[in-house]
Amino acid sequence: MKxxxxxxxxxxxRRISEYALAEDRGVQLLIQMQxxxxxxxxxxxxxxxxxxxxxxxxxxERAVELNMTEPFFLESLKELYDLGQDCVDQxxxxxxxxxxxxxxxxxxxxxxxxxxxxxxxTREILKEIMDDEFKHLEFTADEIQxxxxxxxxxxxxxxxxxxxxxxxxxxxxxxxxDRDVPKKEQQADYKKxxxxxxxxxxxxxxxxxxxxxxxxxxxxLSN
Numbered sequence: 585m586k587x588x589x590x591x592x593x594x595x596x597x598r599r600i601s602e603y604a605l606a607e608d609r610g611v612q613l614l615i616q617m618q619x620x621x622x623x624x625x626x627x628x629x630x631x632x633x634x635x636x637x638x639x640x641x642x643x644x645e646r647a648v649e650l651n652m653t654e655p656f657f658l659e660s661l662k663e664l665y666d667l668g669q670d671c672v673d674q675x676x677x678x679x680x681x682x683x684x685x686x687x688x689x690x691x692x693x694x695x696x697x698x699x700x701x702x703x704x705x706t707r708e709i710l711k712e713i714m715d716d717e718f719k720h721l722e723f724t725a726d727e728i729q730x731x732x733x734x735x736x737x738x739x740x741x742x743x744x745x746x747x748x749x750x751x752x753x754x755x756x757x758x759x760x761x762d763r764d765v766p767k768k769e770q771q772a773d774y775k776k777x778x779x780x781x782x783x784x785x786x787x788x789x790x791x792x793x794x795x796x797x798x799x800x801x802x803x804x805l806s807n
């Protein structure tokens with residue numbers, strides 16, 4: 585990878601490996617959601633599955649091109665997708681849409697951060713995938729607005745947001761961060777992506793008129 589130092593190259597390789605594994609986990613969740621998808625959303629869900637399969641393939645191919653032979657996946661991301669599996673197991677379409685929204689926001693923040701530092705080929709792949717993710721986010725926002733109809737719905741949306749954002753905060757605790765992301769440069773990028781995710785989420789849910797847990801509240805839950 586031209587004009588990049590070995591350390592930057594290694595960080596990018598790990599990210600691409602992680603993105604491939606994350607997209608694959610996302611596909612598995614979407615496939616299960618076909619069992620309970622509302623009929624008017626079925627066609628979009630099927631098209632999204634095709635998109636995510638394409639993303640997995642693109643990242644896997646790029647990982648091979650970059651000679652990334654050892655899979656890399658943060659424990660905090662595994663926890664995030666495990667929470668997504670909980671929503672799928674409940675067969676709750678609204679919760680699945682909220683969960684998908686937050687996962688897609690994290691992807692956009694991380695992809696954007698990586699694209700700014702990547703080689704031209706990787707940047708091209710990331711931008712192609714980000715275009716799809718924006719489309720998916722529009723869909724989830726429409727579905728959340730459609731199915732958020734009661735105080736009980738709003739309550740469970742709020743509770744799920746707290747659980748997801750608590751995972752983010754837990755991942756940023758110094759001991760956990762040093763263990764999972766030992767390199768300081770990578771830690772800085774990781775923190776930047778999570779903060780950007782929170783900002784994206786707040787802006788999107790403000791438009792939907794849905795309350796988002798504030799950082800002081802979340803931080804108090806961590807103590």
